Amino acid sequence: MLPGMDEGEVVERGTYHVQSLERGLAVIKAFHAGAQELTLSDVARSTGLTRAAARRFLLTLADLGYVRTDGKYFTLTARVLELGYAYLSSLSLAEVAQPHLESLSAAVHESSSVSVLEDTDIVYVARVGVSRIMSVRINIGTRFPAYATSMGHVLLAGLPPESLDRYLYRAELEKLTARTLTSSDAVLAELAKVVRQGWAMVDQELEEGLRSVAAPIRDRSGQVVAAVNLSTHASRTTTESVREELVPPLLAAAAGIEADLAAVPRVRAARG
Secondary structure, X not given: OOOOOOOOOOOOOOOOXXXXXXXXXXXXXXXXXXXXXXXHHHHHHHXXXXXXHHHHHHHHHHHHOOEEEOOOEEEEOHHHHHHHHHHHOOOEHHHHHHHHHHHHHHHXXXXXXXXXXXXXXXXEXXXXXXXXXXOOOOOOOOEEEHHHOHHHHHHHHOOOHHHXXXXXXXXXXXXXXXXXXXXXXXXXXXXXXHHHHOOXXXXXXXXOOEEEXXXXXXXXXXXXXXXXXXEEEOOOOOHHHHHHHHHHHHHHHHHHHHHHHHOOOOOEOOOO
16 A cells, blocks of 8 residues: 555556655655654654665665654754745746735735736736726736836836836827826826835726725845735725725735745746
8 A cells, every 4th residue: 555545545656657756755744743753663654664665765865865863763854945945936926926915805805916017018917806896807917008007106116217218218108097197207206206105006097996006026136026906996995095904904915925935036927
C-alpha cells in the first residue's frame, strides 16, 4: 500500500510515475507543527515505509540539506522553504491579489479590482464584483482609459516624468462625462494630488454615477506595478464617506498585497 492510502483504495498510476519521488515527499510531509522532531521509527510508521527505506530517504534529504539529525532525531531545515518559494515564484499578480480582494469586498460590501497599465489603458487582472454598478460588464482583460479612472490615476502618478510625458502625448483625452478631465494640465494637477495623499479618487469621470478610489501596489523596489480599487455608486455614497470608510481598508489591502509580493521573487503582472 502506498503512503497516505486507505486500505482497499486503488490509485491508477501512469507509466511516468516515479514512486521514489512520491516517497521522498511523503517523508518531508511527515514533519509538521505537531511533529517537528521525528525518529526513524516515527517516519517509517507515518509514511508506511520500511525502516530501511525511511532511513535511506532521510539520509538522502540530509545530504541535500533539507533534513538534519543528531543521530536519533530528525528535523527539517530552513532549506525546505525553497520548495515553497518555488511555488510562490510561479504566482501571478492576480493570484496573489485575489484573496485580498475577496476579504476587502466582504468587509466593505463594494466591488474591488486590481489593474495594470498597458499603453494608454488600464487592464483588469483581478476582480471581485458584488454588484453591477456600470453600464458595461467588467471582466478580466477589460480596458478603460487611464486618465478617467482612479486606478489609472494611481498608475500614472507612479510613472517617471518622461514616461508620463509620453503617455500624455499619445492619450486622447476625450470627454466621457461632464466631470472628465480633458486637459493635460488638469490631469497633471490631479496626479500631483495623488502623489501627495497616496491614493486617488475619481468621481463620475468615467461614467455617470460611478465613484471609485484606488491605491498603488508597489514592488520591493518601491516601483508602482499595479493598482487596487473600490468602486461604488454615487447614489449611496458621498466623497466624504468614501474617504472615511473606504480609503483605510483599501490602503490596508494594498499593504497586504505588497507584503505578499515581497515574498515572491518575481511576479508576473498578468496582461489581458
